[in-house]
Amino acid sequence: MKNLAILGATGSIGASTLSVCRSNPERYNVTLLVASKSVDKMLLLCTEFNPTYVAMSCPVAASELANKLKHSNCNSQLINDEQALLQLLQSNEIDAVMAAIVGGAGLKTTLAAVEAGKEIFLANKESLVMSGQLFIDAVKKSGAKLWPVDSEHNAIYQALSPALQESIGHCDLRGEGVSKILLTGSGGPFLNKSLSEFPTITPAQAIKHPNWSMGQKISIDSATMMNKGLEYIEARWLFNASREQLQVIIHPQSVIHSMVQYIDGSVIAQMGNPDMRTPIAHVMGGGTRIESGVGHLDFFSSPEFSFMAPDFERYPCLKLAMDACYQGQHATTVLNAVNEVAVDAFLSGNIKFTQISQLVDRVLQQTETREISAIEQLLEIDTQAKDAALNMIQRDLLC
Numbered sequence: 001m002k003n004l005a006i007l008g009a010t011g012s013i014g015a016s017t018l019s020v021c022r023s024n025p026e027r028y029n030v031t032l033l034v035a036s037k038s039v040d041k042m043l044l045l046c047t048e049f050n051p052t053y054v055a056m057s058c059p060v061a062a063s064e065l066a067n068k069l070k071h072s073n074c075n076s077q078l079i080n081d082e083q084a085l086l087q088l089l090q091s092n093e094i095d096a097v098m099a100a101i102v103g104g105a106g107l108k109t110t111l112a113a114v115e116a117g118k119e120i121f122l123a124n125k126e127s128l129v130m131s132g133q134l135f136i137d138a139v140k141k142s143g144a145k146l147w148p149v150d151s152e153h154n155a156i157y158q159a160l161s162p163a164l165q166e167s168i169g170h171c172d173l174r175g176e177g178v179s180k181i182l183l184t185g186s187g188g189p190f191l192n193k194s195l196s197e198f199p200t201i202t203p204a205q206a207i208k209h210p211n212w213s214m215g216q217k218i219s220i221d222s223a224t225m226m227n228k229g230l231e232y233i234e235a236r237w238l239f240n241a242s243r244e245q246l247q248v249i250i251h252p253q254s255v256i257h258s259m260v261q262y263i264d265g266s267v268i269a270q271m272g273n274p275d276m277r278t279p280i281a282h283v284m285g286g287g288t289r290i291e292s293g294v295g296h297l298d299f300f301s302s303p304e305f306s307f308m309a310p311d312f313e314r315y316p317c318l319k320l321a322m323d324a325c326y327q328g329q330h331a332t333t334v335l336n337a338v339n340e341v342a343v344d345a346f347l348s349g350n351i352k353f354t355q356i357s358q359l360v361d362r363v364l365q366q367t368e369t370r371e372i373s374a375i376e377q378l379l380e381i382d383t384q385a386k387d388a389a390l391n392m393i394q395r396d397l398l399c
């Protein structure tokens with residue numbers, strides 16, 4: 001029985017993780033649940049799982065939850081400050097951590113767990129996009145076991161040889177006969193929409209992913225294909241892949257979750273219904289197969305598979321992310337930070353869909369190259385980039 005912390009417990013990945021816990025009660029003890037503002041959802045989870053500890057990053061939500069917990073049958077202890085949360089994550093009360101906070105807000109907690117050598121189930125791709133080399137170095141130093149949860153990276157992991165699975169972050173792809181990682185993406189809801197209609201795309205249209213049910217931010221990222229850009233950077237770090245070893249392929253059906261191509265011509269793909277409980281069960285089972293609650297693929301009623309190359313005119317965010325990947329960690333941190341501001345602004349009706357990429361591009365263009373050697377530098381770059389982006393929105397500097 002492992003003690004599990006779920007960071008982002010009230011979100012989409014949090015819900016899928018808890019569903020896998022329900023299907024496998026003998027494997028995990030839900031010890032710590034962390035979220036931000038969703039008090040009522042958290043109260044329900046506390047009532048069901050009775051975690052030893054619970055934390056809400058928003059102080060108002062934390063005190064509201066404290067009050068409600070007093071009148072409940074659950075005796076979870078509320079962790080009230082960030083430092084205490086980081087210490088708990090690093091303590092021997094926690095064995096495994098599902099890192100599923102959305103955005104750069106997940107960086108500190110995820111890294112704290114990495115530094116303490118925990119078993120890490122990584123959904124929070126933004127933390128790896130921001131901290132890249134520092135993250136991978138911390139994994140190596142602490143001996144943390146890093147499991148990719150993101151459906152594509154989990155698929156790639158499953159298609160790799162045991163030697164490569166054991167060397168996440170330091171894979172010798174060529175040495176093990178891998179010629180390319182083929183990262184698949186659906187293309188989102190606007191794959192076939194006329195480009196002339198893009199400026200009038202609404203949040204309600206953009207949030208409707210054709211295949212996956214996910215949180216708001218990642219759904220918008222899928223629509224711009226910034227999600228695939230972030231995943232490209234994520235794959236670069238997880239699998240130590242060079243530019244020549246990474247290719248993005250649009251596969252609108254989201255049945256193949258990604259593939260690995262070998263030098264002998266073989267291509268190994270992982271397939272399944274688009275349901276995150278499959279990769280989550282894979283990592284929570286430690287690579288062995290456990291119940292996920294996901295049904296089998298029905299090959300006779302599945303649509304035909306199709307594949308195409310991404311068009312950067314339709315998906316400028318993908319190109320920006322692929323370029324930032326080779327500019328360095330300052331660039332990937334700015335890309336991620338500005339994208340977070342832009343997605344928020346789009347969801348609030350303050351900018352157009354087409355202005356998401358414009359904003360990211362503008363702030364990246366005014367970013368100076370910087371060598372990164374500490375997380376504090378990344379956090380400073382993150383704040384500066386967000387300020388610059390907000391400033392551009394307020395001054396109405398976008399076309």
Ligand SMILES: NC(=O)C1=CN([C@@H]2O[C@H](COP(=O)(O)OP(=O)(O)OC[C@H]3O[C@@H](n4cnc5c(N)ncnc54)[C@H](OP(=O)(O)O)[C@@H]3O)[C@@H](O)[C@H]2O)C=CC1
Pocket residue numbers: 007008009010011012013014034035036037038039056057099100101102103105123124125126149150151212213214215216217218276
């Ligand atoms: N959803 C999916 O299918 C997939 C998601 N991912 C990645 O997983 C991560 C989570 O995505 P998803 O579950 O969709 O997102 P959701 O928006 O559904 O959930 C986000 C979670 O993060 C919590 N949260 C937000 N800010 C903070 C904070 N500052 N401190 C603590 N908790 C916080 C939210 O709490 P609250 O509810 O209280 O606001 C919520 O529990 C993202 O990085 C995403 O890219 C990767 C692959 C697939």
Ligand SMILES: CC(=O)[C@@H](O)[C@H](O)COP(=O)(O)O
Pocket residue numbers: 150151152184185186187188212218221222223227228276
């Ligand atoms: C489920 C998952 O891993 C998401 O990242 C998903 O891949 C999003 O779909 P897109 O392929 O449209 O980005």
Ligand SMILES: [Mn+2]
Pocket residue numbers: 150151152231
């Ligand atoms: Mn994904």
